[in-house]
Amino acid sequence: MGNEGAKGPGGEATTGIVFDLKRYAIHDGPGIRTTAFLKGCPLDCLWCHNPEGKDPPPVLSFVEARCLSCGACAAACPEGAIDFSPGGLPKTDREVCTACGACVKVCPTGAREIIGRRYTPRELIEELLRDRPFFEASGGGVTFSGGEPLAQAEFLRQCLILARRQGLHTALDTSGYAQKDLVLEMGRLSDLVLYDLKDMDEGRHLKNTGVPLAPILKNLLALAEAGIPLWIRIPVIPGINDGPETIRAYVNFLSRLPRKPPVFLLPYHAIGKEKYRRLGLPYRLDGLKPPSRARMEELAQVFSKAGLEVHIGG
Ligand code: SF4
Ligand code: SF4
Structure with missing residues:
Protein backbone atom coordinates (compact mmCIF):
# COMPACT_ATOMS: atom_id res chain seq x y z
CA MET A 1 0.00 0.00 0.00
CA GLY A 2 1.32 3.48 -0.80
CA ASN A 3 1.30 6.29 1.70
CA GLU A 4 -2.05 7.73 0.51
CA GLY A 5 -4.36 8.40 3.40
CA ALA A 6 -1.51 9.29 5.73
CA LYS A 7 -2.26 13.00 5.18
CA GLY A 8 -5.51 14.87 5.52
CA PRO A 9 -6.95 17.01 2.74
CA GLY A 10 -4.83 19.97 3.83
CA GLY A 11 -1.64 17.90 3.86
CA GLU A 12 -1.66 17.61 7.65
CA ALA A 13 -1.10 14.22 9.23
CA THR A 14 -4.39 12.65 10.29
CA THR A 15 -4.29 10.25 13.18
CA GLY A 16 -6.85 8.49 15.30
CA ILE A 17 -6.87 6.74 18.66
CA VAL A 18 -7.84 3.08 18.73
CA PHE A 19 -8.43 1.36 22.06
CA ASP A 20 -8.72 -2.23 20.90
CA LEU A 21 -8.36 -4.48 17.88
CA LYS A 22 -10.53 -7.59 18.10
CA ARG A 23 -9.44 -10.33 15.72
CA TYR A 24 -11.60 -13.29 14.61
CA ALA A 25 -14.78 -11.39 15.54
CA ILE A 26 -17.86 -13.24 14.32
CA HIS A 27 -20.60 -10.93 15.60
CA ASP A 28 -19.65 -7.60 14.04
CA GLY A 29 -20.89 -8.23 10.50
CA PRO A 30 -20.70 -11.16 8.07
CA GLY A 31 -17.86 -13.70 8.14
CA ILE A 32 -14.71 -13.49 10.23
CA ARG A 33 -13.80 -9.89 10.91
CA THR A 34 -11.28 -7.71 12.65
CA THR A 35 -12.92 -4.93 14.60
CA ALA A 36 -11.12 -1.68 15.32
CA PHE A 37 -12.53 0.18 18.32
CA LEU A 38 -12.11 3.94 17.94
CA LYS A 39 -11.87 5.94 21.13
CA GLY A 40 -14.33 8.67 22.13
CA CYS A 41 -18.12 8.63 22.37
CA PRO A 42 -20.67 11.43 22.89
CA LEU A 43 -23.10 9.00 24.56
CA ASP A 44 -22.97 7.87 28.17
CA CYS A 45 -25.06 4.69 28.20
CA LEU A 46 -25.78 3.24 31.63
CA TRP A 47 -25.01 -0.26 30.33
CA CYS A 48 -21.86 0.61 28.34
CA HIS A 49 -19.51 -2.38 28.35
CA ASN A 50 -16.58 -0.46 26.84
CA PRO A 51 -16.07 2.38 29.35
CA GLU A 52 -12.44 2.64 28.24
CA GLY A 53 -13.76 3.85 24.88
CA LYS A 54 -15.74 6.79 26.20
CA ASP A 55 -13.14 9.55 26.61
CA PRO A 56 -11.20 10.48 23.46
CA PRO A 57 -7.64 10.51 24.90
CA PRO A 58 -5.71 7.44 26.09
CA VAL A 59 -6.45 6.39 29.66
CA LEU A 60 -4.66 4.51 32.45
CA SER A 61 -6.03 1.13 33.55
CA PHE A 62 -4.92 -0.52 36.82
CA GLY A 116 -5.56 3.83 23.47
CA ARG A 117 -2.93 3.89 20.74
CA ARG A 118 -2.50 6.47 18.02
CA TYR A 119 -2.49 5.29 14.39
CA THR A 120 -2.46 6.97 11.01
CA PRO A 121 -5.17 5.56 8.73
CA ARG A 122 -2.48 3.83 6.68
CA GLU A 123 -0.97 2.18 9.78
CA LEU A 124 -4.36 0.92 10.92
CA ILE A 125 -5.31 -0.46 7.50
CA GLU A 126 -1.92 -2.18 7.20
CA GLU A 127 -2.56 -3.81 10.58
CA LEU A 128 -6.03 -4.91 9.47
CA LEU A 129 -4.72 -6.26 6.16
CA ARG A 130 -2.73 -8.89 8.06
CA ASP A 131 -6.03 -10.73 8.50
CA ARG A 132 -7.03 -10.62 4.85
CA PRO A 133 -6.75 -14.43 4.37
CA PHE A 134 -9.41 -14.93 7.07
CA PHE A 135 -11.66 -12.33 5.46
CA GLU A 136 -11.32 -13.92 2.04
CA ALA A 137 -11.95 -17.43 3.32
CA SER A 138 -15.07 -16.44 5.27
CA GLY A 139 -16.64 -13.52 3.41
CA GLY A 140 -15.62 -11.28 6.30
CA GLY A 141 -13.85 -7.95 6.54
CA VAL A 142 -13.19 -5.08 8.88
CA THR A 143 -15.56 -3.34 11.28
CA PHE A 144 -15.07 0.12 12.72
CA SER A 145 -16.66 0.36 16.14
CA GLY A 146 -16.09 2.28 19.34
CA GLY A 147 -16.71 4.31 21.36
CA GLU A 148 -18.47 6.05 18.52
CA PRO A 149 -16.36 5.89 15.35
CA LEU A 150 -18.12 8.95 13.88
CA ALA A 151 -16.52 10.97 16.68
CA GLN A 152 -13.18 10.62 14.83
CA ALA A 153 -14.73 11.52 11.49
CA GLU A 154 -11.67 12.41 9.41
CA PHE A 155 -9.71 9.38 10.61
CA LEU A 156 -12.70 7.13 9.95
CA ARG A 157 -13.28 8.65 6.50
CA GLN A 158 -9.70 7.95 5.45
CA CYS A 159 -9.75 4.43 6.92
CA LEU A 160 -12.94 3.59 5.02
CA ILE A 161 -11.54 4.97 1.75
CA LEU A 162 -8.27 3.05 2.14
CA ALA A 163 -10.06 -0.16 3.14
CA ARG A 164 -12.32 0.09 0.10
CA ARG A 165 -9.33 0.64 -2.18
CA GLN A 166 -7.84 -2.54 -0.76
CA GLY A 167 -11.04 -4.42 -1.57
CA LEU A 168 -11.89 -5.04 2.09
CA HIS A 169 -15.54 -5.41 3.11
CA THR A 170 -16.24 -2.67 5.65
CA ALA A 171 -18.86 -2.40 8.38
CA LEU A 172 -19.50 0.68 10.48
CA ASP A 173 -20.91 0.12 13.98
CA THR A 174 -22.55 3.36 15.10
CA SER A 175 -25.08 4.88 17.46
CA GLY A 176 -26.03 7.22 14.61
CA TYR A 177 -25.69 10.23 16.89
CA ALA A 178 -24.04 12.75 14.54
CA GLN A 179 -24.97 15.23 11.81
CA LYS A 180 -27.13 13.57 9.17
CA ASP A 181 -24.75 14.46 6.32
CA LEU A 182 -21.86 12.83 8.13
CA VAL A 183 -23.86 9.69 8.91
CA LEU A 184 -24.90 9.41 5.26
CA GLU A 185 -21.41 10.05 3.95
CA MET A 186 -19.84 7.41 6.20
CA GLY A 187 -22.69 5.02 5.44
CA ARG A 188 -22.02 5.38 1.71
CA LEU A 189 -18.32 4.70 2.27
CA SER A 190 -19.20 1.46 4.13
CA ASP A 191 -20.56 -1.83 2.80
CA LEU A 192 -22.77 -2.31 5.85
CA VAL A 193 -23.91 -0.17 8.77
CA LEU A 194 -24.57 -1.81 12.14
CA TYR A 195 -26.97 0.66 13.72
CA ASP A 196 -27.39 0.57 17.50
CA LEU A 197 -30.90 1.54 18.58
CA LYS A 198 -30.85 1.78 22.33
CA ASP A 199 -34.41 2.73 23.26
CA MET A 200 -37.62 4.03 21.68
CA ASP A 201 -38.71 6.32 24.49
CA GLU A 202 -37.39 9.85 24.04
CA GLY A 203 -37.24 10.76 27.76
CA ARG A 204 -35.66 7.50 28.83
CA HIS A 205 -33.18 7.58 25.94
CA LEU A 206 -32.01 11.02 27.04
CA LYS A 207 -31.83 9.96 30.68
CA ASN A 208 -29.97 6.68 30.11
CA THR A 209 -27.66 7.59 27.21
CA GLY A 210 -27.25 11.34 27.67
CA VAL A 211 -28.42 12.19 24.12
CA PRO A 212 -31.81 12.63 22.41
CA LEU A 213 -33.42 9.86 20.36
CA ALA A 214 -35.02 11.96 17.60
CA PRO A 215 -31.87 12.64 15.51
CA ILE A 216 -30.88 8.97 15.79
CA LEU A 217 -34.23 7.87 14.34
CA LYS A 218 -34.02 10.52 11.60
CA ASN A 219 -30.53 9.39 10.63
CA LEU A 220 -31.59 5.75 10.57
CA LEU A 221 -34.48 6.61 8.26
CA ALA A 222 -32.12 8.58 6.01
CA LEU A 223 -29.70 5.63 5.75
CA ALA A 224 -32.53 3.22 4.96
CA GLU A 225 -34.02 5.56 2.34
CA ALA A 226 -30.57 5.94 0.75
CA GLY A 227 -30.49 2.15 0.28
CA ILE A 228 -27.48 1.63 2.54
CA PRO A 229 -27.37 -1.96 3.86
CA LEU A 230 -28.25 -2.01 7.56
CA TRP A 231 -28.29 -4.36 10.50
CA ILE A 232 -30.18 -3.01 13.52
CA ARG A 233 -28.69 -3.85 16.91
CA ILE A 234 -30.82 -3.51 20.03
CA PRO A 235 -29.26 -3.98 23.46
CA VAL A 236 -31.91 -5.65 25.63
CA ILE A 237 -31.62 -4.11 29.09
CA PRO A 238 -34.07 -5.78 31.50
CA GLY A 239 -36.50 -3.36 33.09
CA ILE A 240 -35.30 -0.48 30.92
CA ASN A 241 -36.06 -0.97 27.23
CA ASP A 242 -37.79 -4.36 27.11
CA GLY A 243 -41.34 -3.43 28.18
CA PRO A 244 -44.23 -4.27 25.80
CA GLU A 245 -44.80 -0.65 24.76
CA THR A 246 -41.15 -0.16 23.87
CA ILE A 247 -40.94 -3.42 21.97
CA ARG A 248 -44.07 -2.43 20.01
CA ALA A 249 -42.47 0.93 19.21
CA TYR A 250 -39.32 -0.82 17.92
CA VAL A 251 -41.38 -3.16 15.76
CA ASN A 252 -43.59 -0.37 14.38
CA PHE A 253 -40.65 1.81 13.45
CA LEU A 254 -38.43 -0.92 12.01
CA SER A 255 -41.12 -2.67 10.02
CA ARG A 256 -41.83 0.58 8.16
CA LEU A 257 -38.22 1.06 7.06
CA PRO A 258 -37.48 0.38 3.39
CA ARG A 259 -36.24 -3.22 2.88
CA LYS A 260 -36.89 -4.07 6.57
CA PRO A 261 -33.32 -4.54 7.83
CA PRO A 262 -32.50 -7.57 9.99
CA VAL A 263 -32.66 -7.04 13.74
CA PHE A 264 -30.12 -8.36 16.26
CA LEU A 265 -31.24 -8.48 19.90
CA LEU A 266 -28.18 -8.25 22.15
CA PRO A 267 -28.81 -9.47 25.70
CA TYR A 268 -27.42 -7.24 28.46
CA HIS A 269 -24.35 -8.66 30.18
CA ALA A 270 -22.13 -7.37 32.97
CA ILE A 271 -18.84 -8.55 31.45
CA GLY A 272 -17.60 -4.95 31.31
CA LYS A 273 -18.00 -4.46 35.07
CA GLU A 274 -14.37 -5.29 35.89
CA LYS A 275 -13.23 -2.66 33.38
CA TYR A 276 -14.97 0.02 35.46
CA ARG A 277 -12.93 -1.05 38.47
CA ARG A 278 -9.71 -0.87 36.50
CA LEU A 279 -10.53 2.67 35.40
CA GLY A 280 -11.61 3.79 38.85
CA LEU A 281 -15.20 4.36 37.66
CA PRO A 282 -18.49 3.37 39.36
CA TYR A 283 -20.60 0.64 37.70
CA ARG A 284 -24.14 1.98 37.58
CA LEU A 285 -26.13 -1.21 36.93
CA ASP A 286 -24.80 -3.28 39.81
CA GLY A 287 -27.05 -6.27 40.51
CA LEU A 288 -28.87 -6.22 37.17
CA LYS A 289 -29.24 -9.75 35.82
CA PRO A 290 -28.96 -10.61 32.11
CA PRO A 291 -32.23 -11.63 30.41
CA SER A 292 -32.81 -15.39 30.18
CA ARG A 293 -32.68 -17.22 26.87
CA ALA A 294 -36.44 -17.82 27.15
CA ARG A 295 -37.04 -14.08 27.57
CA MET A 296 -34.87 -13.29 24.55
CA GLU A 297 -36.78 -15.82 22.46
CA GLU A 298 -40.08 -14.36 23.62
CA LEU A 299 -38.95 -10.90 22.48
CA ALA A 300 -37.58 -12.25 19.21
CA GLN A 301 -40.99 -13.73 18.42
CA VAL A 302 -42.62 -10.31 18.58
CA PHE A 303 -40.24 -9.02 15.89
CA SER A 304 -40.58 -12.18 13.86
CA LYS A 305 -44.39 -12.04 13.89
CA ALA A 306 -44.17 -8.55 12.38
CA GLY A 307 -42.23 -9.99 9.44
CA LEU A 308 -38.80 -8.83 10.60
CA GLU A 309 -35.74 -11.07 10.33
CA VAL A 310 -34.51 -11.36 13.90
CA HIS A 311 -31.43 -12.86 15.54
CA ILE A 312 -30.45 -13.23 19.17
CA GLY A 313 -26.89 -12.06 19.82
CA GLY A 314 -24.48 -10.82 17.19
S1 SF4 B 1 0.01 7.83 36.85
FE1 SF4 B 1 -0.44 8.82 34.89
S2 SF4 B 1 0.92 10.63 34.82
FE2 SF4 B 1 1.72 9.24 36.41
S3 SF4 B 1 3.26 7.99 35.36
FE3 SF4 B 1 1.32 6.85 35.30
S4 SF4 B 1 0.41 7.42 33.34
FE4 SF4 B 1 2.01 8.97 33.78
S1 SF4 C 1 1.16 -0.88 40.18
FE1 SF4 C 1 1.78 -2.03 41.98
S2 SF4 C 1 3.28 -3.52 41.17
FE2 SF4 C 1 3.04 -1.94 39.60
S3 SF4 C 1 4.69 -0.48 40.04
FE3 SF4 C 1 2.85 0.27 41.12
S4 SF4 C 1 2.99 -0.58 43.20
FE4 SF4 C 1 4.45 -1.73 41.89
Whole structure:
Protein backbone atom coordinates (compact mmCIF):
# COMPACT_ATOMS: atom_id res chain seq x y z
CA MET A 1 0.00 0.00 0.00
CA GLY A 2 1.32 3.48 -0.80
CA ASN A 3 1.30 6.29 1.70
CA GLU A 4 -2.05 7.73 0.51
CA GLY A 5 -4.36 8.40 3.40
CA ALA A 6 -1.51 9.29 5.73
CA LYS A 7 -2.26 13.00 5.18
CA GLY A 8 -5.51 14.87 5.52
CA PRO A 9 -6.95 17.01 2.74
CA GLY A 10 -4.83 19.97 3.83
CA GLY A 11 -1.64 17.90 3.86
CA GLU A 12 -1.66 17.61 7.65
CA ALA A 13 -1.10 14.22 9.23
CA THR A 14 -4.39 12.65 10.29
CA THR A 15 -4.29 10.25 13.18
CA GLY A 16 -6.85 8.49 15.30
CA ILE A 17 -6.87 6.74 18.66
CA VAL A 18 -7.84 3.08 18.73
CA PHE A 19 -8.43 1.36 22.06
CA ASP A 20 -8.72 -2.23 20.90
CA LEU A 21 -8.36 -4.48 17.88
CA LYS A 22 -10.53 -7.59 18.10
CA ARG A 23 -9.44 -10.33 15.72
CA TYR A 24 -11.60 -13.29 14.61
CA ALA A 25 -14.78 -11.39 15.54
CA ILE A 26 -17.86 -13.24 14.32
CA HIS A 27 -20.60 -10.93 15.60
CA ASP A 28 -19.65 -7.60 14.04
CA GLY A 29 -20.89 -8.23 10.50
CA PRO A 30 -20.70 -11.16 8.07
CA GLY A 31 -17.86 -13.70 8.14
CA ILE A 32 -14.71 -13.49 10.23
CA ARG A 33 -13.80 -9.89 10.91
CA THR A 34 -11.28 -7.71 12.65
CA THR A 35 -12.92 -4.93 14.60
CA ALA A 36 -11.12 -1.68 15.32
CA PHE A 37 -12.53 0.18 18.32
CA LEU A 38 -12.11 3.94 17.94
CA LYS A 39 -11.87 5.94 21.13
CA GLY A 40 -14.33 8.67 22.13
CA CYS A 41 -18.12 8.63 22.37
CA PRO A 42 -20.67 11.43 22.89
CA LEU A 43 -23.10 9.00 24.56
CA ASP A 44 -22.97 7.87 28.17
CA CYS A 45 -25.06 4.69 28.20
CA LEU A 46 -25.78 3.24 31.63
CA TRP A 47 -25.01 -0.26 30.33
CA CYS A 48 -21.86 0.61 28.34
CA HIS A 49 -19.51 -2.38 28.35
CA ASN A 50 -16.58 -0.46 26.84
CA PRO A 51 -16.07 2.38 29.35
CA GLU A 52 -12.44 2.64 28.24
CA GLY A 53 -13.76 3.85 24.88
CA LYS A 54 -15.74 6.79 26.20
CA ASP A 55 -13.14 9.55 26.61
CA PRO A 56 -11.20 10.48 23.46
CA PRO A 57 -7.64 10.51 24.90
CA PRO A 58 -5.71 7.44 26.09
CA VAL A 59 -6.45 6.39 29.66
CA LEU A 60 -4.66 4.51 32.45
CA SER A 61 -6.03 1.13 33.55
CA PHE A 62 -4.92 -0.52 36.82
CA VAL A 63 -5.48 -4.15 37.85
CA GLU A 64 -5.32 -4.26 41.66
CA ALA A 65 -4.96 -8.04 41.79
CA ARG A 66 -1.64 -7.86 39.93
CA CYS A 67 -0.11 -5.17 42.15
CA LEU A 68 2.83 -6.12 44.42
CA SER A 69 2.76 -2.82 46.33
CA CYS A 70 6.35 -2.12 45.33
CA GLY A 71 5.83 1.63 44.86
CA ALA A 72 7.87 1.84 41.64
CA CYS A 73 5.00 3.54 39.82
CA ALA A 74 4.75 6.34 42.38
CA ALA A 75 8.48 7.00 42.17
CA ALA A 76 8.35 7.15 38.36
CA CYS A 77 5.32 9.39 37.93
CA PRO A 78 6.45 12.83 36.66
CA GLU A 79 3.14 14.41 37.68
CA GLY A 80 3.08 13.21 41.28
CA ALA A 81 -0.31 11.67 40.48
CA ILE A 82 0.23 8.50 42.51
CA ASP A 83 -0.22 8.40 46.27
CA PHE A 84 1.58 5.38 47.72
CA SER A 85 2.22 4.15 51.26
CA PRO A 86 4.38 1.04 51.81
CA GLY A 87 2.26 -2.09 52.01
CA GLY A 88 -0.75 -0.40 50.43
CA LEU A 89 -2.06 -0.04 46.91
CA PRO A 90 -1.09 2.96 44.78
CA LYS A 91 -3.91 5.48 44.42
CA THR A 92 -3.87 7.45 41.19
CA ASP A 93 -5.41 10.90 40.98
CA ARG A 94 -7.01 10.64 37.55
CA GLU A 95 -7.53 14.40 37.39
CA VAL A 96 -3.75 14.80 37.46
CA CYS A 97 -2.71 11.72 35.43
CA THR A 98 -1.75 12.57 31.84
CA ALA A 99 -1.57 8.91 30.71
CA CYS A 100 2.13 9.44 29.92
CA GLY A 101 2.87 5.75 30.53
CA ALA A 102 5.98 6.24 32.71
CA CYS A 103 4.48 4.10 35.48
CA VAL A 104 3.55 1.37 32.99
CA LYS A 105 7.19 1.05 31.92
CA VAL A 106 8.45 0.47 35.48
CA CYS A 107 5.64 -1.72 36.82
CA PRO A 108 7.14 -5.23 37.21
CA THR A 109 3.84 -7.09 36.93
CA GLY A 110 1.93 -5.36 34.12
CA ALA A 111 -0.65 -4.11 36.63
CA ARG A 112 -0.76 -0.78 34.81
CA GLU A 113 -1.64 -0.24 31.17
CA ILE A 114 -2.35 2.71 28.89
CA ILE A 115 -5.48 2.06 26.82
CA GLY A 116 -5.56 3.83 23.47
CA ARG A 117 -2.93 3.89 20.74
CA ARG A 118 -2.50 6.47 18.02
CA TYR A 119 -2.49 5.29 14.39
CA THR A 120 -2.46 6.97 11.01
CA PRO A 121 -5.17 5.56 8.73
CA ARG A 122 -2.48 3.83 6.68
CA GLU A 123 -0.97 2.18 9.78
CA LEU A 124 -4.36 0.92 10.92
CA ILE A 125 -5.31 -0.46 7.50
CA GLU A 126 -1.92 -2.18 7.20
CA GLU A 127 -2.56 -3.81 10.58
CA LEU A 128 -6.03 -4.91 9.47
CA LEU A 129 -4.72 -6.26 6.16
CA ARG A 130 -2.73 -8.89 8.06
CA ASP A 131 -6.03 -10.73 8.50
CA ARG A 132 -7.03 -10.62 4.85
CA PRO A 133 -6.75 -14.43 4.37
CA PHE A 134 -9.41 -14.93 7.07
CA PHE A 135 -11.66 -12.33 5.46
CA GLU A 136 -11.32 -13.92 2.04
CA ALA A 137 -11.95 -17.43 3.32
CA SER A 138 -15.07 -16.44 5.27
CA GLY A 139 -16.64 -13.52 3.41
CA GLY A 140 -15.62 -11.28 6.30
CA GLY A 141 -13.85 -7.95 6.54
CA VAL A 142 -13.19 -5.08 8.88
CA THR A 143 -15.56 -3.34 11.28
CA PHE A 144 -15.07 0.12 12.72
CA SER A 145 -16.66 0.36 16.14
CA GLY A 146 -16.09 2.28 19.34
CA GLY A 147 -16.71 4.31 21.36
CA GLU A 148 -18.47 6.05 18.52
CA PRO A 149 -16.36 5.89 15.35
CA LEU A 150 -18.12 8.95 13.88
CA ALA A 151 -16.52 10.97 16.68
CA GLN A 152 -13.18 10.62 14.83
CA ALA A 153 -14.73 11.52 11.49
CA GLU A 154 -11.67 12.41 9.41
CA PHE A 155 -9.71 9.38 10.61
CA LEU A 156 -12.70 7.13 9.95
CA ARG A 157 -13.28 8.65 6.50
CA GLN A 158 -9.70 7.95 5.45
CA CYS A 159 -9.75 4.43 6.92
CA LEU A 160 -12.94 3.59 5.02
CA ILE A 161 -11.54 4.97 1.75
CA LEU A 162 -8.27 3.05 2.14
CA ALA A 163 -10.06 -0.16 3.14
CA ARG A 164 -12.32 0.09 0.10
CA ARG A 165 -9.33 0.64 -2.18
CA GLN A 166 -7.84 -2.54 -0.76
CA GLY A 167 -11.04 -4.42 -1.57
CA LEU A 168 -11.89 -5.04 2.09
CA HIS A 169 -15.54 -5.41 3.11
CA THR A 170 -16.24 -2.67 5.65
CA ALA A 171 -18.86 -2.40 8.38
CA LEU A 172 -19.50 0.68 10.48
CA ASP A 173 -20.91 0.12 13.98
CA THR A 174 -22.55 3.36 15.10
CA SER A 175 -25.08 4.88 17.46
CA GLY A 176 -26.03 7.22 14.61
CA TYR A 177 -25.69 10.23 16.89
CA ALA A 178 -24.04 12.75 14.54
CA GLN A 179 -24.97 15.23 11.81
CA LYS A 180 -27.13 13.57 9.17
CA ASP A 181 -24.75 14.46 6.32
CA LEU A 182 -21.86 12.83 8.13
CA VAL A 183 -23.86 9.69 8.91
CA LEU A 184 -24.90 9.41 5.26
CA GLU A 185 -21.41 10.05 3.95
CA MET A 186 -19.84 7.41 6.20
CA GLY A 187 -22.69 5.02 5.44
CA ARG A 188 -22.02 5.38 1.71
CA LEU A 189 -18.32 4.70 2.27
CA SER A 190 -19.20 1.46 4.13
CA ASP A 191 -20.56 -1.83 2.80
CA LEU A 192 -22.77 -2.31 5.85
CA VAL A 193 -23.91 -0.17 8.77
CA LEU A 194 -24.57 -1.81 12.14
CA TYR A 195 -26.97 0.66 13.72
CA ASP A 196 -27.39 0.57 17.50
CA LEU A 197 -30.90 1.54 18.58
CA LYS A 198 -30.85 1.78 22.33
CA ASP A 199 -34.41 2.73 23.26
CA MET A 200 -37.62 4.03 21.68
CA ASP A 201 -38.71 6.32 24.49
CA GLU A 202 -37.39 9.85 24.04
CA GLY A 203 -37.24 10.76 27.76
CA ARG A 204 -35.66 7.50 28.83
CA HIS A 205 -33.18 7.58 25.94
CA LEU A 206 -32.01 11.02 27.04
CA LYS A 207 -31.83 9.96 30.68
CA ASN A 208 -29.97 6.68 30.11
CA THR A 209 -27.66 7.59 27.21
CA GLY A 210 -27.25 11.34 27.67
CA VAL A 211 -28.42 12.19 24.12
CA PRO A 212 -31.81 12.63 22.41
CA LEU A 213 -33.42 9.86 20.36
CA ALA A 214 -35.02 11.96 17.60
CA PRO A 215 -31.87 12.64 15.51
CA ILE A 216 -30.88 8.97 15.79
CA LEU A 217 -34.23 7.87 14.34
CA LYS A 218 -34.02 10.52 11.60
CA ASN A 219 -30.53 9.39 10.63
CA LEU A 220 -31.59 5.75 10.57
CA LEU A 221 -34.48 6.61 8.26
CA ALA A 222 -32.12 8.58 6.01
CA LEU A 223 -29.70 5.63 5.75
CA ALA A 224 -32.53 3.22 4.96
CA GLU A 225 -34.02 5.56 2.34
CA ALA A 226 -30.57 5.94 0.75
CA GLY A 227 -30.49 2.15 0.28
CA ILE A 228 -27.48 1.63 2.54
CA PRO A 229 -27.37 -1.96 3.86
CA LEU A 230 -28.25 -2.01 7.56
CA TRP A 231 -28.29 -4.36 10.50
CA ILE A 232 -30.18 -3.01 13.52
CA ARG A 233 -28.69 -3.85 16.91
CA ILE A 234 -30.82 -3.51 20.03
CA PRO A 235 -29.26 -3.98 23.46
CA VAL A 236 -31.91 -5.65 25.63
CA ILE A 237 -31.62 -4.11 29.09
CA PRO A 238 -34.07 -5.78 31.50
CA GLY A 239 -36.50 -3.36 33.09
CA ILE A 240 -35.30 -0.48 30.92
CA ASN A 241 -36.06 -0.97 27.23
CA ASP A 242 -37.79 -4.36 27.11
CA GLY A 243 -41.34 -3.43 28.18
CA PRO A 244 -44.23 -4.27 25.80
CA GLU A 245 -44.80 -0.65 24.76
CA THR A 246 -41.15 -0.16 23.87
CA ILE A 247 -40.94 -3.42 21.97
CA ARG A 248 -44.07 -2.43 20.01
CA ALA A 249 -42.47 0.93 19.21
CA TYR A 250 -39.32 -0.82 17.92
CA VAL A 251 -41.38 -3.16 15.76
CA ASN A 252 -43.59 -0.37 14.38
CA PHE A 253 -40.65 1.81 13.45
CA LEU A 254 -38.43 -0.92 12.01
CA SER A 255 -41.12 -2.67 10.02
CA ARG A 256 -41.83 0.58 8.16
CA LEU A 257 -38.22 1.06 7.06
CA PRO A 258 -37.48 0.38 3.39
CA ARG A 259 -36.24 -3.22 2.88
CA LYS A 260 -36.89 -4.07 6.57
CA PRO A 261 -33.32 -4.54 7.83
CA PRO A 262 -32.50 -7.57 9.99
CA VAL A 263 -32.66 -7.04 13.74
CA PHE A 264 -30.12 -8.36 16.26
CA LEU A 265 -31.24 -8.48 19.90
CA LEU A 266 -28.18 -8.25 22.15
CA PRO A 267 -28.81 -9.47 25.70
CA TYR A 268 -27.42 -7.24 28.46
CA HIS A 269 -24.35 -8.66 30.18
CA ALA A 270 -22.13 -7.37 32.97
CA ILE A 271 -18.84 -8.55 31.45
CA GLY A 272 -17.60 -4.95 31.31
CA LYS A 273 -18.00 -4.46 35.07
CA GLU A 274 -14.37 -5.29 35.89
CA LYS A 275 -13.23 -2.66 33.38
CA TYR A 276 -14.97 0.02 35.46
CA ARG A 277 -12.93 -1.05 38.47
CA ARG A 278 -9.71 -0.87 36.50
CA LEU A 279 -10.53 2.67 35.40
CA GLY A 280 -11.61 3.79 38.85
CA LEU A 281 -15.20 4.36 37.66
CA PRO A 282 -18.49 3.37 39.36
CA TYR A 283 -20.60 0.64 37.70
CA ARG A 284 -24.14 1.98 37.58
CA LEU A 285 -26.13 -1.21 36.93
CA ASP A 286 -24.80 -3.28 39.81
CA GLY A 287 -27.05 -6.27 40.51
CA LEU A 288 -28.87 -6.22 37.17
CA LYS A 289 -29.24 -9.75 35.82
CA PRO A 290 -28.96 -10.61 32.11
CA PRO A 291 -32.23 -11.63 30.41
CA SER A 292 -32.81 -15.39 30.18
CA ARG A 293 -32.68 -17.22 26.87
CA ALA A 294 -36.44 -17.82 27.15
CA ARG A 295 -37.04 -14.08 27.57
CA MET A 296 -34.87 -13.29 24.55
CA GLU A 297 -36.78 -15.82 22.46
CA GLU A 298 -40.08 -14.36 23.62
CA LEU A 299 -38.95 -10.90 22.48
CA ALA A 300 -37.58 -12.25 19.21
CA GLN A 301 -40.99 -13.73 18.42
CA VAL A 302 -42.62 -10.31 18.58
CA PHE A 303 -40.24 -9.02 15.89
CA SER A 304 -40.58 -12.18 13.86
CA LYS A 305 -44.39 -12.04 13.89
CA ALA A 306 -44.17 -8.55 12.38
CA GLY A 307 -42.23 -9.99 9.44
CA LEU A 308 -38.80 -8.83 10.60
CA GLU A 309 -35.74 -11.07 10.33
CA VAL A 310 -34.51 -11.36 13.90
CA HIS A 311 -31.43 -12.86 15.54
CA ILE A 312 -30.45 -13.23 19.17
CA GLY A 313 -26.89 -12.06 19.82
CA GLY A 314 -24.48 -10.82 17.19
S1 SF4 B 1 0.41 7.42 33.34
FE1 SF4 B 1 2.01 8.97 33.78
S2 SF4 B 1 0.92 10.63 34.82
FE2 SF4 B 1 -0.44 8.82 34.89
S3 SF4 B 1 0.01 7.83 36.85
FE3 SF4 B 1 1.32 6.85 35.30
S4 SF4 B 1 3.26 7.99 35.36
FE4 SF4 B 1 1.72 9.24 36.41
S1 SF4 C 1 4.69 -0.48 40.04
FE1 SF4 C 1 3.04 -1.94 39.60
S2 SF4 C 1 3.28 -3.52 41.17
FE2 SF4 C 1 4.45 -1.73 41.89
S3 SF4 C 1 2.99 -0.58 43.20
FE3 SF4 C 1 2.85 0.27 41.12
S4 SF4 C 1 1.16 -0.88 40.18
FE4 SF4 C 1 1.78 -2.03 41.98
